[in-house]
Amino acid sequence: MSVHAARSPLSAVFLLHIALEAPLALQAFWSPQSLPFLQMNNTTVVMLKLYSALVTGSCITAFLAYPLPEFLPGKRALAIGFCIYHSVVSTILFQTPRFIPHTLGPFLESVNLTPEVVWGTFHGLLGLGMVVWWQATLHYAGAVRGATQ
Secondary structure, three states: OOOOOOOOHHHHHHHHHHHHHHHHHHHHHHOHHHOOOOOOOHHHHHHHHHHHHHHHHHHHHHHHHOOOOOOOHHHHHHHHHHHHHHHHHHHHHHHOOOOOOOOOOHHHHHOOOOHHHHHHHHHHHHHHHHHHHHHHOHHHHHHHHHHHO
16 A cells, blocks of 8 residues: 555544534524523623634535544644643633533532533543644655655
């Protein structure tokens, strides 16, 4: 198999980005008031819609990048951008006061497992997934670099 046709199954991490972000992006765009967030006002609704537009763009970009070869600099740059985004969002969600008025039950609340922490964990895992993809596909980029010299 040539290096140009090689694809890593780890590219599914780009689809996982879509799976994590698209539901919130769509609901925040069409019906932000129905999201289960505390203390929503007009400013937060506008900010949610702006965030929704940004995340929708990132989902479309992830969808378009998914089938591309692993060695392309644009795909690799997108992965690093997603890694930084998901790591920062994870940190913010871990440190935020409660803003989702739902509970996962008294026991999980007692061990500080809140919806915000679960959401932050998913973002953290996705950020880690981007790093794993990056490291696992370095040989594709190296092979192409060696073939062009």
